[in-house]
Amino acid sequence: xxxxxxxxxxxxxxxxxxxxxxxxxxxxxxxxxxxxxxxxxxxxxxxxxxxxxxxxxxxxxxxxxxxxxxxxxxxxxxxxxxxxxxxxxxxxxxxxxxxxxxxxxxxxxxxxxxxxxxxxxxxxxxxxxxxxxxxxxxxxxxxxxxxxxxxxxxxxxxxxxxxxxxxxxxxxxxxxxxxxxxxxxxxxxxxxxxxxxxxxxxxxxxxxxxxxxxxxxxxxxxxxxxxxxxxxxxxxxxxxxxxxxxxxxxxxxxxxxxxxxxxxxxxxxxxxxxxxxxxxxxxxxxxxxxxxxxxxxxxxxxxxxxxxxxxxxxxxxxxxxxxxxxxxxxxxxxxxxxxxxxxxxxxxxxxxxxxxxxxxxxxxxxxxxxxxxxxxxxxxxxxxxxxxxxxxxxxxxxxxxxxxxxxxxxxxxxxxxxxxxxxxxxxxxxxxxxxxxxxxxxxxxxxxxxxxxxxxxxxxxxxxxxxxxxxxxxxxxxxxxxxxxxxxxxxxxxxxxxxxxxxxxxxxxxxxxxxxxxxxxxxxxxxxxxxxxxxxxxxxxxxxxxxxxxxxxxxxxxxxxxxxxxxxxxxxxxxxxxxxxxxxxxxxxxxxxxxxxxxxxxxxxxxxxxxxxxxxxxxxxxxxxxxxxxxxxxxxxxxxxxxxxxxxxxxxxxxxxxxxxxxxxxxxxxxxxxxxxxxxxxxx
Numbered sequence: 001x002x003x004x005x006x007x008x009x010x011x012x013x014x015x016x017x018x019x020x021x022x023x024x025x026x027x028x029x030x031x032x033x034x035x036x037x038x039x040x041x042x043x044x045x046x047x048x049x050x051x052x053x054x055x056x057x058x059x060x061x062x063x064x065x066x067x068x069x070x071x072x073x074x075x076x077x078x079x080x081x082x083x084x085x086x087x088x089x090x091x092x093x094x095x096x097x098x099x100x101x102x103x104x105x106x107x108x109x110x111x112x113x114x115x116x117x118x119x120x121x122x123x124x125x126x127x128x129x130x131x132x133x134x135x136x137x138x139x140x141x142x143x144x145x146x147x148x149x150x151x152x153x154x155x156x157x158x159x160x161x162x163x164x165x166x167x168x169x170x171x172x173x174x175x176x177x178x179x180x181x182x183x184x185x186x187x188x189x190x191x192x193x194x195x196x197x198x199x200x201x202x203x204x205x206x207x208x209x210x211x212x213x214x215x216x217x218x219x220x221x222x223x224x225x226x227x228x229x230x231x232x233x234x235x236x237x238x239x240x241x242x243x244x245x246x247x248x249x250x251x252x253x254x255x256x257x258x259x260x261x262x263x264x265x266x267x268x269x270x271x272x273x274x275x276x277x278x279x280x281x282x283x284x285x286x287x288x289x290x291x292x293x294x295x296x297x298x299x300x301x302x303x304x305x306x307x308x309x310x311x312x313x314x315x316x317x318x319x320x321x322x323x324x325x326x327x328x329x330x331x332x333x334x335x336x337x338x339x340x341x342x343x344x345x346x347x348x349x350x351x352x353x354x355x356x357x358x359x360x361x362x363x364x365x366x367x368x369x370x371x372x373x374x375x376x377x378x379x380x381x382x383x384x385x386x387x388x389x390x391x392x393x394x395x396x397x398x399x400x401x402x403x404x405x406x407x408x409x410x411x412x413x414x415x416x417x418x419x420x421x422x423x424x425x426x427x428x429x430x431x432x433x434x435x436x437x438x439x440x441x442x443x444x445x446x447x448x449x450x451x452x453x454x455x456x457x458x459x460x461x462x463x464x465x466x467x468x469x470x471x472x473x474x475x476x477x478x479x480x481x482x483x484x485x486x487x488x489x490x491x492x493x494x495x496x497x498x499x500x501x502x503x504x505x506x507x508x509x510x511x512x513x514x515x516x517x518x519x520x521x522x523x524x525x526x527x528x529x530x531x532x533x534x535x536x537x538x539x540x541x542x543x544x545x546x547x548x549x550x551x552x553x554x555x556x557x558x559x560x561x562x563x564x565x566x567x568x569x570x571x572x573x574x575x576x577x578x579x580x581x582x583x584x585x586x587x588x589x590x591x592x593x594x595x596x597x598x599x600x601x602x603x604x605x606x607x608x609x610x611x612x613x614x615x616x617x618x619x620x621x622x623x624x625x626x627x628x629x630x631x632x633x634x635x636x637x638x639x640x641x642x643x644x645x646x647x648x649x650x651x652x653x654x655x656x657x658x659x660x661x662x663x664x665x666x667x668x669x670x671x672x673x674x675x676x677x678x679x680x681x682x683x684x
Contacts, residue, residue: 007059007658014054021050055660062655067107068142068630068648070100071132075148076114077123078570078594082261082546085149085170085600088621092168093147096625103628105648106142109133115524115569122153122593126160126608138162142630142645143614143637150601150616153593155608163646164614164637168625171600173618177258178203179598180213180249182591183232185267189239190274197235197267199249201227202597206254216248219575219584227251242271243510246584248573261546262595266573268586275303276343276507279334282308283350283381288483292348292377295486295499302503305334305342335360343507344373349480350388351381361391368396369470373506378444379480380405398467399476404445410458411439412479412493418454420533420560422512423466423501428494437493440481452514452533466505466514473506514560519576519585526568526585528576529561530554537562538578545572545587545595571595613637 010017024046074093080086093110100108111132113125129144143163146152150169159165183198201211206229213227215235227233237247250264257263278296282289285308296304335356339345345364368374376397381387383401394400411434418424429436443458451467457479465476485493505512513531517540520527530537540552554562568574571588572595588594602616609616615638619625627642637644 004058004060007057009055009057011053011055017050017053020053021046024050057658057660059656059658061653062657063651064654065105066140066648066650066652067105068646069107069109069133069136069140070142070645071129071144072097072100072108072110073125073129073132073144073146073148074110074112075123075125075146075152076112078115078572079123079151079598080149080170081570082259082595082598084259089147089170091622092170092619092625096145096147096168099625099628103630105630106628106645121589123148123151124154125152126154126156130160133161137650139650140648142648143612145643146605148605149598150604151594151597151599152604155604157607159608159611161612162633163612164644165605165608165612166614166638166643167602167605167609167616169600169602169605169616169618170621171618172620173600175258175599176203176205176254176256177262177597177599178206178251178254179262179596180251180265181596182249182265182267185247185591186269188272189245189269191239191242191271193239195237195239195269197237197247197249198232199227199235199265200232201229201251203229203254211251214248214250216246216250218246219248219582237267237269239269239271241510242273242508244584245269245271246573246586258598261572262598264573265591266586267591273301276301277303277341278305278344278346278503279342280304280306280346280348281350282306282348283353283379284308286349286379286480288480288486289348291483291486291495292346292499295496296346296503299500299503331356331360335363339363339367340370340372342372344375344503346375346377347388348377349379349381350376351384351386352388352391353386358392361388361393365393365396368472368474371471371508373473373508374475375503375506376474376476377480377482378446378476378478380442380444382444382446382478396467396469396472396474397476398451398465398474399446399448399462399478402445402447406443406445406458406461407441408443408458409439409441410443411435412437412463413456415453415456417452417533418464421452421454421466421514422531422560423505423514424454424464424498425558425560427498430494436491438484438490440479440484442479442481444478446476446478464502466502473508475502475506477502515581517576517578517581517583519574519583521568521574521585521587524568526566526574526587528552528554528564528566528583530563530578530581531561533560538580540564540576540578542566543575544568545570545574615643 025043028043028046074089076086080089097108097110100106109132111128113128125146133141138161141161141163143165145166145168147168149171179202181200181202183200185197186195189195209229210226211229213225214221215223215225225235239245247267248264253260253263280292280296293306296302364374383403383405387401389397389401413435414424414427414430443461445461448462448465451465453462453465455464457463463478467474482495485495501512514533516531518529520529528540528542537554540554541549542552543549552564552566554564557563568587571592574585574587576583602618605616629642629644630647631637631644632647
């Protein structure tokens with residue numbers, strides 16, 4: 001309760017009270033000037049009446065003291081789990097909360113932090129602590145107690161509030177941890193280029209020793225290097241393919257080590273292809289010739305070399321060479337000397353015209369087997385006696401011409417296998433029946449002899465066949481009418497996504513692999529994805545950064561695409577395998593703060609504890625929590641076996657007690673006394 005105070009609640013407006021008092025004082029004052037008997041008493045009576053009209057009262061507030069609020073933050077992040085400190089931390093938290101709840105005048109709020117924040121690296125405790133106490137007035141905050149290993153990465157430089165912050169650190173002071181740290185690593189690299197990753201092995205108990213460092217590329221051992229503990233080591237790596245390239249650097253564990261989780265560090269380098277080089281050879285001008293050219297030239301990642309044969313050797317009309325506006329077809333340069341510089345060769349309605357000798361077709365076949373790609377966009381030429389099928393290239397072609405040409409309207413269809421293939425799955429319009437695209441009018445009859453038929457055409461003949469040959473890939477489009485889609489005939493069709501996916505599949509883009517296992521991370525979860533043409537998939541074994549294995553059953557999300565989603569609380573490298581394929585995925589930064597140093601520490605929390613007059617101390621496993629004392633502001637808040645919290649001085653108004661001075665008989669008696677006094681004085 002506060003002291004008694006005088007309060008007013010006027011019975012009439014204050015201005016009316018003022019007018020009454022002024023008039024009464026003026027009248028009484030005139031009487032006083034004329035020496036009229038009783039004028040002084042009249043002034044006193046007027047003042048008493050004016051005071052009564054103000055309705056004075058003695059008032060006091062009734063208040064209840066408010067409890068202080070203490071926050072208990074329990075760190076169960078990856079560093080705690082990895083070093084097996086969670087049981088000791090939980091036991092300490094249980095004992096501490098029980099002590100706090102038994103302390104009078106204290107409200108306890110607990111918060112468990114068990115994973116890193118999505119957009120921040122390391123153990124983040126003070127940000128969620130601020131959120132926990134955001135609705136508490138500053139004068140009610142009694143303090144905060146952090147149960148952690150001391151590896152906290154958002155420690156403020158100034159006091160977060162005017163109350164003590166105490167750190168109870170679980171862990172021994174003599175812990176040993178050997179770890180690998182990525183000092184510098186590129187994020188990107190051109191495919192085929194060499195890059196440098198700088199690594200360092202840290203071990204406070206083996207400074208200067210030489211240890212073996214294993215280097216793995218995409219989970220395969222590549223080399224073993226010697227590294228000096230505490231010194232930086234430059235490691236040259238080769239970016240072998242597009243997409244993520246995983247480079248893992250690992251040292252052997254040492255006896256007495258806290259954990260082996262951070263004995264390996266991962267650098268992820270995204271392989272970026274230089275502009276893909278495509279050679280487009282058109283056998284003759286035709287209506288759809290520019291369709292392939294326009295599509296390939298519209299792709300900024302493609303460098304296109306296009307030749308159209310306008311004057312074959314058999315066309316001799318006597319025109320001197322120096323009068324022709326044509327250039328010679330550099331067959332030797334393209335198909336012998338520089339053939340390996342191309343990522344894709346496209347034959348658009350090409351047939352043998354004595355331009356390319358058989359030796360060059362054999363070079364192309366060897367180019368395919370060695371990892372190159374060929375696309376045949378067939379027209380009537382493919383069915384004739386001069387078809388390129390009747391060359392050494394036939395050994396790699398997936399379809400054999402039967403000699404027939406079907407010229408009738410038909411609507412291209414995605415086959416059952418094509419519905420599962422990344423090239424043709426979910427083509428715009430394919431979901432309708434019949435497909436929502438225009439018809440074509442010419443189909444080359446052929447017999448599939450290899451690969452997968454992903455689209456069919458007239459009379460069920462194969463329209464688009466994809467095949468793997470050796471290390472390379474071949475595709476055959478058995479119609480030259482895709483240009484009708486490009487021109488918008490009868491509404492057109494999805495020529496851009498189809499042709500773009502087809503060309504990039506041929507050039508072995510990882511996203512378009514028909515048999516693939518992938519790990520996709522995001523928002524604290526990990527998606528295991530299996531792309532396959534098969535009707536079912538095997539279970540996948542997922543191994544976490546800490547070495548724990550879990551078997552997952554995948555569900556079909558789309559035709560040919562199977563998925564499972566699991567929580568991924570730990571940052572680091574995950575491995576998945578189904579017995580045939582293996583995939584790697586990384587959660588969080590490639591070199592996370594959470595795993596850099598897993599030894600417990602009291603140094604990181606010391607500045608904030610000092611700024612708030614708190615304390616940081618180690619608590620051994622099995623020891624109870626320190627005693628809790630409530631301390632007035634300004635007094636010490638830590639001792640050898642106790643920690644102090646600020647006593648709350650805040651209170652809550654629960655009511656107001658009011659006693660009017662002129663109420664009841666007492667007020668009436670005072671007024672009558674004033675009035676009768678004036679009468680008495682006049683009567684004498």
